[in-house]
Amino acid sequence: MTAHLPFALWLSSGGGLKLPLVMLLVFGSAKLLAEFFEMLGQPGIVGEIIAGVVLGPSVLGWLTPDTFLTSLADLGVMFLLFRVGLEVKSSELIRVGGAALLVAVCGVIVPFVLGWAILQAWGAPSLECIFLGASMTATSVGITAQVLSSKGFLQQKASRIILAAAVIDDVLGLLVLAVVSSLAKGRIKTLDIVLTTVLASAFVIIVAHWGTRTMRHLVPRVAERLRVSEAEFALAICLLFALGLLAMYAGVAAIVGAFLAGMAIGESVGPRVHTLMHGATELLVPFFLVCLGLRINLSVFSTPSTLLLGAIVLTAALISKLIGCGLVSLPFGRREALKIGVGMIPRGEVGMVVAQLGLTMEILSQQVYGIVVFMTIATTIVSPPLIKLAFQERVSTASSCEPLQACLED
Amino acid sequence: MTAHLPFALWLSSGGGLKLPLVMLLVFGSAKLLAEFFEMLGQPGIVGEIIAGVVLGPSVLGWLTPDTFLTSLADLGVMFLLFRVGLEVKSSELIRVGGAALLVAVCGVIVPFVLGWAILQAWGAPSLECIFLGASMTATSVGITAQVLSSKGFLQQKASRIILAAAVIDDVLGLLVLAVVSSLAKGRIKTLDIVLTTVLASAFVIIVAHWGTRTMRHLVPRVAERLRVSEAEFALAICLLFALGLLAMYAGVAAIVGAFLAGMAIGESVGPRVHTLMHGATELLVPFFLVCLGLRINLSVFSTPSTLLLGAIVLTAALISKLIGCGLVSLPFGRREALKIGVGMIPRGEVGMVVAQLGLTMEILSQQVYGIVVFMTIATTIVSPPLIKLAFQERVSTASSCEPLQACLED
Numbered sequence: 085m086t087a088h089l090p091f092a093l094w095l096s097s098g099g100g101l102k103l104p105l106v107m108l109l110v111f112g113s114a115k116l117l118a119e120f121f122e123m124l125g126q127p128g129i130v131g132e133i134i135a136g137v138v139l140g141p142s143v144l145g146w147l148t149p150d151t152f153l154t155s156l157a158d159l160g161v162m163f164l165l166f167r168v169g170l171e172v173k174s175s176e177l178i179r180v181g182g183a184a185l186l187v188a189v190c191g192v193i194v195p196f197v198l199g200w201a202i203l204q205a206w207g208a209p210s211l212e213c214i215f216l217g218a219s220m221t222a223t224s225v226g227i228t229a230q231v232l233s234s235k236g237f238l239q240q241k242a243s244r245i246i247l248a249a250a251v252i253d254d255v256l257g258l259l260v261l262a263v264v265s266s267l268a269k270g271r272i273k274t275l276d277i278v279l280t281t282v283l284a285s286a287f288v289i290i291v292a293h294w295g296t297r298t299m300r301h302l303v304p305r306v307a308e309r310l311r312v313s314e315a316e317f318a319l320a321i322c323l324l325f326a327l328g329l330l331a332m333y334a335g336v337a338a339i340v341g342a343f344l345a346g347m348a349i350g351e352s353v354g355p356r357v358h359t360l361m362h363g364a365t366e367l368l369v370p371f372f373l374v375c376l377g378l379r380i381n382l383s384v385f386s387t388p389s390t391l392l393l394g395a396i397v398l399t400a401a402l403i404s405k406l407i408g409c410g411l412v413s414l415p416f417g418r419r420e421a422l423k424i425g426v427g428m429i430p431r432g433e434v435g436m437v438v439a440q441l442g443l444t445m446e447i448l449s450q451q452v453y454g455i456v457v458f459m460t461i462a463t464t465i466v467s468p469p470l471i472k473l474a475f476q477e478r479v480s481t482a483s484s485c486e487p488l489q490a491c492l493e494d
Numbered sequence: 495m496t497a498h499l500p501f502a503l504w505l506s507s508g509g510g511l512k513l514p515l516v517m518l519l520v521f522g523s524a525k526l527l528a529e530f531f532e533m534l535g536q537p538g539i540v541g542e543i544i545a546g547v548v549l550g551p552s553v554l555g556w557l558t559p560d561t562f563l564t565s566l567a568d569l570g571v572m573f574l575l576f577r578v579g580l581e582v583k584s585s586e587l588i589r590v591g592g593a594a595l596l597v598a599v600c601g602v603i604v605p606f607v608l609g610w611a612i613l614q615a616w617g618a619p620s621l622e623c624i625f626l627g628a629s630m631t632a633t634s635v636g637i638t639a640q641v642l643s644s645k646g647f648l649q650q651k652a653s654r655i656i657l658a659a660a661v662i663d664d665v666l667g668l669l670v671l672a673v674v675s676s677l678a679k680g681r682i683k684t685l686d687i688v689l690t691t692v693l694a695s696a697f698v699i700i701v702a703h704w705g706t707r708t709m710r711h712l713v714p715r716v717a718e719r720l721r722v723s724e725a726e727f728a729l730a731i732c733l734l735f736a737l738g739l740l741a742m743y744a745g746v747a748a749i750v751g752a753f754l755a756g757m758a759i760g761e762s763v764g765p766r767v768h769t770l771m772h773g774a775t776e777l778l779v780p781f782f783l784v785c786l787g788l789r790i791n792l793s794v795f796s797t798p799s800t801l802l803l804g805a806i807v808l809t810a811a812l813i814s815k816l817i818g819c820g821l822v823s824l825p826f827g828r829r830e831a832l833k834i835g836v837g838m839i840p841r842g843e844v845g846m847v848v849a850q851l852g853l854t855m856e857i858l859s860q861q862v863y864g865i866v867v868f869m870t871i872a873t874t875i876v877s878p879p880l881i882k883l884a885f886q887e888r889v890s891t892a893s894s895c896e897p898l899q900a901c902l903e904d
Contacts (some may be wrong), residue, residue, distance in 0.1 A: 103568050104748050106736035111735065122721035158513050235725055309530035313644055314776050318525045321777060325521065328514035338514050356769070363773025366724050367731060387565050405835045 090452050092368070104427035109147065109250045113139060114370035127468035129230050132370055133461065136377020139438070149378045153371060160372030161226045162342040163365040166278040166324045168247070170345020170358055171238050175382065177347070182242070183425040184248030187409045188223075189250065191351045191428050192256045194408030195220040198400045203452070206393060210269065212452060218264045219456045222257030224432020225250035226372065227404040227464045228471060231428070237475045241416070249409070249428060251292075255284045256342050259435040264438060268445045280335050287334035288344065291327065295348030298321075303352035314355045317360045323349055337433065379436075384454030401459050402466065404431045406474045419474075426474045429467040430462045519557065523549060526781035526827050535879035539640050542780055543871070546787020561789045563781060570782030571636045572752040573775040576734045578639040578657070579756020580768055580875060581648050587658045590651070594658030594820045597721065598633075601659065601838050602666045604818030605630040608810045613862070616803065621677065622862065625852040628674045628809050629866045634668030634842020635660035636749065636782065638881060639875045640760045640835070647885045651826070652833035657753070659819070661702075662694070665694045665845040667724035674848060678855045690745050701737065705758030709733075713762035726767045730759050747843065789846075790871045794864030814874065815839045826892050833884045839877040841870045851881045 113135040138145045140353030147153065177184075200217035204210070225247065232243045259281055266272040307315045323345045329340025385391045410425030439456035442448030450454070496856045524544040528538030549557045557563070587594075610627035614620070635657065670693055676682040699766045733755045741751025794802045820835030849866035852858030858866070 103565055104572070104735045104742065104751075107569070108732065108735035108739060111728075112732050115722055115732065119720055121720045128722050155513055155562050159517070162514070172783055269653045290574035310529055312529045312538050317773070318521075322518065322522050322525065325514045329518060332514065341514075348798055358768045359766070360773030360776060363727070363770030364777045366727055366770060434599055 085488065086170045091477050094243070096203045106147070106153070108487075109139065110135075110153070111367075111370050114374050117485060120263070127231055127235075127472050128374060129227065129234070129468045130465055132373035133465050135165070136374035137380055137382075137461075138377070139374065140378035140380065142380055142382040147378060149375050152335045153375055153378070155370040155464070156368060157375035158338070158372075160365075160368035160370070161339050162324065162328055163368050164230055164362070164372065165339040165343040166320075166346035167232050167358075167361055167365045168238065168351075169343040170350040170361065171233065172244065172347050174292050176244050176253075178292060180245045180248050181411070183391040184245050185250040185252055186412045187245060187253035187424060187428065188256055190412045191223060191253065191405055191409040192221040192260065195401065195404035197258075198295075202396055202400055208452070210238040211444070211447050212449070215264060215438060215447050216397070216452060216456065218260050219435040219442070219458070220397075220404065220431070220440040221260050222431065222434035223253045223405065223428045224430050224434070224464075225343075226255075226432060227467060228427045228432040230369065230373075230473045231468045232475070235472060235475065239473065242413075242420045242427065245413070245416075245424055246427040247423070251288060251340055251343065254336050254427075254434075255281065255288060258284055258335050259440075261434060261438060265441055268441065268447060286337065287331060288340065291341075291344040291348060295344060298352060299352045300346045303349060314360065316357045320345075320349050320353055320357055320361065376461055376464055378469055380458060381454065382458075384451065384458065390451055390455065393451075394458055395460050397455050398462050398466075401431065401463050402429055423471075423474045426467060426470045429470070432462045432464070435460045466473075501820050504544055515550060516557070516563070519549065519786045520563070521777075521780050524615075524784050537641055537645075537882050538568070539637065539644070539783060539878045540875055542783035543787045543875050544781075547691075547790055547792075547871075548782035548787070549784065550788035552792040554792055557784075557788060563785055563788070566778060566781035567785035570778035570780070571733065571749050571777075572738055573778050574636055574640055574643075574757035574782065575749040575753040575880060576730075577768075577771055577775045578643050578648065578755040579758075580763075580771065581643065582657060582757050582760070584702050584757045585609065586654050587661075588702060589714050590655045590658050593823070593826075594655050595662055597655060597659040597819045598662035598666055600822045601633060601663060601815055601819040602631040602840060604863060605811065605814035606670075608814040609807070612803075612806055612810055618862070619857075621857050621858070622852070623747075624677060624808070625674060625848060626862060626866065628670050629848040629852070630814065630841070631844040632841065632844035633660050633663045633838045634844070634874075635663075635753075636842060637840040637877060638667055638837045640779065640783075641878045641881045642885070645882060645885065650665065650833070650885065652823075652830050652837065652885070654880060655823070655826075655834055656822070656837040659834070661750055661753065662756040663838075663847065664746050664844075665691065665698060666667065668745050671848060671851075675851055675863065678851065678857060680871070689895045694745040697741060697744065701751075701754040705754060706761060707761045713759060724770065727761045727770045730755075730763055730771065731876050733759055746797065776813070786874055787869055791864065792868075794861070798827050800861055800865065803861075804868055807865050807869050808872050808876075809842065811825065811873055812839055829884075833881075835883045836880045837879060840874045842874070845870045 091139070112192070114132040117131030117138075121131035121134075122128045124385070138144055141148070168333045194216040198217075199220040200213045203213040203216045228246055228250070232238050232246070237243055251349055262277045262280055263272065266277070303319060307319060310318075312318060327341035327345035327348075328338035329341070331344070332338050373393065387393060387405040405428045406422075406425040407427040408425075410421040413421040413424040415490065416424075435456060439448060439453050461464075524542040525539030527545040527548075529541070530706045531541035531544075548554055551558070599902045606627040608627075609630040610623045613623040613626045617624075638656055640661070642648050642656070642875075647653055655868070667877055669687065672687045673682065676687070713726065713729060719731060720728075722728060734752050737751035737755035737758070738748035739751070743752070744749050795804060816832075816835035816840045819838040820831040823831035823834040826834075845866060849858060849863050851861070
């Protein structure tokens with residue numbers, strides 16, 4: 085690694101030189117590897133994450149996720165979810181709400197139990213087992229959303245269930261985080277946890293339910309009066325950040341607010357705003373994906389036992405969501421169950437936050453912490469091809485379940 | 495100011511909370527004040543800079559131009575110049591090259607002499623006089639480009655002369671910077687200065703001359719083979735950062751590279767890429783404008799004498815470019831001369847770099863340094879309404895000079 089240090093130093097020094105170089109390195113390498121993966125018939129998104137792994141500490145060590153890159157990454161995933169929200173109708177999402185709640189809850193319970201059991205069998209202390217279980221629960225919808233959106237699968241019913249379940253999952257993730265951090269401090273503040281959950285749920289339900297009609301009423305009237313150029317676009321951006329911010333105050337992730345903002349304003353703005361938003365999103369999303377890859381550090385697998393535990397945890401992470409979310413989706417047909425199960429696999433921020441908390445509280449060992457980070461990123465690398473497979477092939481089979489789906493919809 | 499400190503602290507603390515809040519504050523307040531200024535019949539761009547003055551140390555003190563905001567601002571002005579480049583043909587720019595060279599050279603000499611003379615008359619040491627003169631020389635094209643682009647004036651001949659002159663001005667600015675930093679160190683390295691100038695000029699001439707045909711040859715062939723989504727857009731972004739980077743290595747500003755990149759690729763990409771780029775630009779440009787405003791600190795004007803000197807320097811900055819660039823443009827007609835003179839008024843980075851150098855070398859007093867920063871920003875606030883006036887009114891008069899323009903064009 086030291087051989088690359090001069091280049092890394094040269095990158096970070098020299099002030100002015102840095103910006104276009106960093107931008108070119110991140111954006112260019114992401115698109116280069118995306119192209120390579122598309123040539124292999126794989127989703128380009130995997131290439132963009134791998135670009136981060138290559139640029140990061142695991143291989144070249146040229147970049148670290150500093151404030152600037154992390155902020156661009158956070159913006160990238162917010163814009164991504166906003167764009168996905170633009171394409172989704174809130175009424176359709178609310179209609180699948182019941183099924184999505186079931187999918188989300190089982191998708192939290194099964195991974196938790198499996199993660200806990202694995203570390204129990206490995207002989208770890210019980211608090212560490214709980215933390216590993218907790219870190220495996222929360223789905224991160226960014227990766228799935230990007231695959232569904234870029235491959236044109238967003239209008240499928242399974243996609244809507246995944247999106248609704250992922251939003252609910254985020255509220256559940258908040259709950260899990262509240263419970264484990266209480267456990268770590270030795271006492272559970274029930275009232276706090278209940279209040280937090282109520283606040284977060286209320287935010288999601290209110291915006292999902294009334295957002296669209298409010299915007300349909302407001303946006304045309306306001307945009308018509310504004311003299312500033314691209315007024316609808318400016319309104320959309322302001323709503324994106326305002327709901328992202330409110331979401332954080334309500335306790336859920338900013339990306340949930342961004343998704344709700346997109347959904348609320350989607351029917352009120354013209355196609356030009358969609359294209360303009362698409363431009364900003366296309367610029368920023370590679371930073372989100374590359375930063376995921378930058379966070380992985382393969383040097384954690386220095387011993388065979390870590391490698392074994394890593395493999396077991398990753399396998400458990402994959403099959404637990406598949407089983408947890410898939411089994412309860414079986415009434416929609418096996419194909420739809422597979423789509424939903426696979427779509428819920430990618431993990432993200434919440435898992436890393438739990439692991440980070442566990443590490444600072446000295447509950448998780450450095451080894452298990454590294455494995456959690458590896459598991460989080462590895463699920464995002466493994467799932468895009470699986471999602472593409474599940475959604476793309478044998479589309480005709482899925483339609484045979486439609487009578488069943490129709491009667492389940494009400 | 496201290497009354498606002500808790501809010502400022504709350505903004506900068508809490509890690510995760512910061513991003514959507516900062517984005518909303520900057521973008522939202524910029525658009526709000528832009529709307530207000532448009533209502534008053536003034537260019538919105540002035541409102542966006544004033545938003546920065548309000549958020550910055552002069553009024554509320556809520557934001558400082560940190561690494562993240564500064565980087566977004568740098569990206570904003572790069573995207574802005576790239577978008578302007580997209581709308582300009584290199585052949586048209588090269589055709590006005592001779593006139594532009596004259597405009598640029600006189601636009602450097604007159605402000606330098608006037609700035610130097612003012613401080614001489616004020617009784618300052620001669621090196622300080624040279625530094626003030628030098629800090630008044632370089633035009634920054636970002637503001638003018640934004641006004642010309644947003645008001646649809648880019649296709650006018652005067653706009654092309656301004657853009658070409660601004661690019662040449664940047665090379666001259668580099669020269670001025672090299673000379674004054676040599677002076678500050680006590681000896682002039684002639685060979686170094688000549689080499690730097692040759693390198694910078696060669697970069698600009700080569701890219702302006704061969705860029706368009708190279709891209710017209712390359713882009714369709716490459717984009718056709720790529721499987722990655724929005725391939726043309728990805729190529730455009732990569733070219734933007736690559737030429738921005740090369741420009742910096744060649745010694746000119748990244749925005750000159752960005753402008754040349756836009757010009758090179760403008761004829762090779764479809765209208766969709768223009769709209770996508772427009773989306774990214776619309777998101778980022780407010781950060782460039784707000785950051786300009788954030789840099790001003792009105793508290794420098796604590797004494798009447800500073801206020802007087804500030805007013806004199808600002809007036810000199812305005813009329814020196816107007817005279818320097820306007821007089822040599824008189825053959826194009828008085829109206830065109832006025833447009834060109836006004837369009838070259840805004841100052842930017844180079845002036846601040848010279849002033850910063852003067853301050854660290856203890857050549858400039860804190861007072862004069864503050865005045866230079868004020869002058870730089872104030873020229874960007876004053877010129878948009880002037881540019882709008884000069885370009886908008888009595889368009890019929892301008893066309894009467896067309897026969898003269900036509901014979902001057904070859």
